[in-house]
Amino acid sequence: MPKKQFAVIGLGRFGSSVARFLSEMKYEVLAIDNNSERVQSLAHIVTQAVTADSTDEETLRALGLRNFDVVVVAIGSDIQASILTTLILKELGVPRLVAKAQNDLHGKVLARIGADRVIFPERDMGLRVAHQLISPNILEHIELSPEYGIVEMEAASGMIGRNLRELGIRAEFGCSVLAIKTGNRMNISPGAEDLIREGDVLVIVGRNQDLHRLERSYAES
Ligand code: ATP
Numbered sequence: 367m368p369k370k371q372f373a374v375i376g377l378g379r380f381g382s383s384v385a386r387f388l389s390e391m392k393y394e395v396l397a398i399d400n401n402s403e404r405v406q407s408l409a410h411i412v413t414q415a416v417t418a419d420s421t422d423e424e425t426l427r428a429l430g431l432r433n434f435d436v437v438v439v440a441i442g443s444d445i446q447a448s449i450l451t452t453l454i455l456k457e458l459g460v461p462r463l464v465a466k467a468q469n470d471l472h473g474k475v476l477a478r479i480g481a482d483r484v485i486f487p488e489r490d491m492g493l494r495v496a497h498q499l500i501s502p503n504i505l506e507h508i509e510l511s512p513e514y515g516i517v518e519m520e521a522a523s524g525m526i527g528r529n530l531r532e533l534g535i536r537a538e539f540g541c542s543v544l545a546i547k548t549g550n551r552m553n554i555s556p557g558a559e560d561l562i563r564e565g566d567v568l569v570i571v572g573r574n575q576d577l578h579r580l581e582r583s584y585a586e587s
Contacts, residue, residue, distance in 0.1 A: 369393055370435040375420045375451055377404040380466055380487050381440025385412050396434065420451040423458075432458040439465040439481070445472050449479065456480040501581040505567065515574050516544070521566040522584035531558040539580040541572030 370393060374385040377399040385397045385408055395412040399405050402417040409415040418425045420441070431437055437460045441448040445468060452465050456479060465481040467473035473484045497507050506518035525533055535541050546553040546560060547567040553560060562568070570577065 371433070372396070373398065373429075373431055373434045373437045375399070375437065375439050376441035376448075376466075377401070377408055378440060378442060380442070381438065382408055384438055384440060389413070396429065396431075398429070421447050421454070423454045426451075426454055426458060431455060432460055434460065436460075436462045436464060439463065439476075442466055442468050448472070449475055452476055452481055453479050501578075501585055503585065504581055509574075510571075513573060514571070515577055516569065516571045517577050517581070519568045519570060519581065519584075521562045521564065521568065524584055525562045525568075526564050527561065529559050529561050530556060533562070535570065535580065539572065539576045539583075541570050541576050541580055543568055543570050545569040 372385075372388050372393055373396040374381050374388075375398045377385065377397055381399075382397075382404070385395050388395045389412050395414075397405065397408045397412045397415045398418050398420055400417065400419045405415045405417045416429065418429065420426060420439075432455075437455050439448055439452050439455070441451060448465065448468075449472075452463060455463055462483075463481045464483045464485065465476040466485050466487060467476055469486075473486060476484045494507065498504060501519075503520040503522055504517050505520060508516045510516060530536075530543055535543055543556055544554070545568075546556050546562065547569070548563060548565070570580070572580070
């Protein structure tokens with residue numbers, strides 16, 4: 367299968383790090399910005415770097431943007447340019463559009479005009495950091511929906527030497543342990559008798575409120 371091709375429009379801190387990482391992963395990346403200095407700073411890293419105004423429909427058409435698998439609109443502060451660019455790309459028929467939003471209203475508009483995924487980098491990172499500050503043994507939190515999530519939780523001292531039944535993760539908290547990681551080994555769908563050892567990492571799915579309850583109860587142990 368040929369590798370996916372990406373285009374990134376807007377090379378601020380967010381856009382340039384997306385473009386840089388995709389290039390490091392050996393994907394083809396077209397990077398666009400109307401600021402030639404920003405374009406220059408990525409020119410030696412990405413496949414192609416172009417100075418252009420993305421609110422100009424003819425330019426985007428001429429650059430063949432509809433042939434890219436995914437286009438990331440990473441323009442932030444100029445909300446008007448972000449919306450116009452997204453609208454033009456949608457009309458050109460880009461298969462997958464990912465757009466960065468500055469705030470909730472901006473995000474709503476982007477979703478309404480057809481962005482397949484809207485990203486709020488500052489808000490999401492803030493949530494993540496706050497989460498880790500509250501529960502230091504939570505290594506990762508993935509939001510599946512506003513109600514459900516998956517967490518990666520380092521075994522708390524109160525868990526060590528006990529099995530899953532004794533911990534009552536399902537009975538008391540209504541959550542399910544999907545996997546237990548021990549070093550590089552992964553025990554997928556562990557049984558009720560499986561013991562938790564020091565250094566293990568539990569991957570748990572559940573309702574966000576139940577996951578919080580579980581985190582809190584072990585944070586205190
Ligand atoms: P970050 O937080 O990622 O640094 P930001 O929201 O501060 O992003 P902005 O400066 O708003 O970043 O926008 C990111 C980039 O988008 C800038 O480099 C800017 O030059 C570029 N940009 C803005 N408008 C256009 C446009 N119409 N066409 C092309 N590039 C644009």
